[in-house]
Amino acid sequence: MGYSSAKPSLNNCSEPEQVVRLRAQLLEWYGRMGRDLPWRRTRDPYAIWISEIMLQQTQVKTVLPYYQRWLAALPTVAALAAAELEAVLKLWEGLGYYTRARNLHKAAQVIVKEHGGVFPETAQQLQQALPGIGRSTAGAIASSAFGRCEAILDANARRVLGRLFAVGDPPARAEAKLWEISQRLVDPQAPHNFNQALMDLGATVCTARSPLCLLCPWQVDCLGRRSGDPTHFPVRPARAVRSEIAGVSVAIECQGKFLLVRRPERGLLAGLWEFPFVESVGGGEPEETVRVAFGNRLESLERLGQVEHEFTHRHLTAQVLRAQWIAAPAALPKVFDCREHTWQPPECWLKFPMPGYVHKICKLLKEALPKVSVD
Known part of the structure; x- marks a missing residue:
């Protein structure tokens, strides 16, 4: 692409001035453009957990009615733990990836039986204690519910950060670099807003096929944009054969x-x-x-x-x-x-x-x- 020679190292991400600027730009944009979503109006770890699991590989517009129905039927982790699996699957019906619903049910029973109904508060504890919670989901719950300075790397965050720093490595090697960037950038004073902003930026501006670079708060720093083809970053894994x-x-x-x-x-x-x-x-x-x-x-x-x-x-x-x-x-x-x-x-x-x-x-x-x- 005639660009690799100008590509800076990841150490640029650790420069205090750049980190402070990127945080401030993203949070200011989020204050103006962030989506008003029901799970952002609560710090209840149960409600946040439900939203994060539903949002895995599923669009927000699809999740919204399911989220509302779920909380109306099963408003607490104790209610979910006590529910019949059949009822849980019926509530989930149509969302797909039904293992998510089964893991929610199992995890609720673990929280009630082994943790006294109290959620673990750190990303590591969440991952270790509960089935169906990966690193990014754990980071999102810990930052949103408990204000922990934990990073995320869902599909939207991976795309934004991969373009921001033009991470062109193969997917397996890129993963570690992207996690490092995400952890360096997350704002310790506002981890919830920062992570939510990162997801919103990927969902609404830095989209997969047609990024709206002129609307992006990070357009000046974005190395993917400077390359002339931001969609080249990050490298996507090969599609599975259907x-x-x-x-x-x-x-x-x-x-x-x-x-x-x-x-x-x-x-x-x-x-x-x-x-x-x-x-x-x-x-x-x-x-x-x-x-x-x-x-x-x-x-x-x-x-x-x-x-x-x-x-x-x-x-x-x-x-x-x-x-x-x-x-x-x-x-x-x-x-x-x-x-x-x-x-x-x-x-x-x-x-x-x-x-x-x-x-x-x-x-x-x-x-x-x-x-x-x-x-």
Whole structure:
């Protein structure tokens, strides 16, 4: 790029004048432009923790209604610890990455049982004591709830700091440098505001593809901007190859009730409920796939359509069939009998926590079968 020879060392970040200036510029910008978000109006570590976990790989606009509903239903860490996992997953339904919800539930029980309901206050203590809390999340909670001078390095902060100091190292090597920069820069007098400002700057100005450099409080110091292509920094990890999942979801009816099965406790969509799903092998017809899985237990197979759903690194395509169960309700194939299952009428389906693709199937069933109500 014809720029590397002018690139300064990271020691520049430790120069007192520059550090003081960068802190002041960012905090002044945040005072004018910072977003008014509900978790910024509290110092309750529980509420802040919930927001930070929800915000992992999820946009603020998506999180807001979930956050409000969650706190209305489970206002304290004790309430979360005492809740049934099923209720927790139902509240989380639609946010994705369901392991986050399961870890919230586990961590709440740890806080209540082992810490007397009191949150650890330092980032290190939070990481060591609670499942599902990484270094950046721990820093955000400790700085926001307890005023600790702890650094963060979420995706937004990583992008801002990587551009500010033109960190062009491969991702694995860049990580240590970026953490060092973040820790040097965080304002010990206002760590909460500084970290929140850093996240806001990345979310609203220093965006991934089209940074608004002229609106940035750090534009004069930004080495990425001086390079002529700030989007070059930091170097992004290679994208994971997206895998395809293809199969058949079959809505099996027996005396007005339909079979729901619970997914295994580990893996994709762990612990959520779905209609029996059978992965296709060799591209066979959906009816044949279902007959192989269920033998002679089904009749009146009817195609209702197809649903598709995007996960982070997976794309699911499900052919949807309806069928009548003609065996005894307990005579399930082993693959489903070994999983928790239940027969439920359509009006009860939505009481169960389900992934997004199953909600699409419910909608398809409602459209195809007018007498079926899933409201």
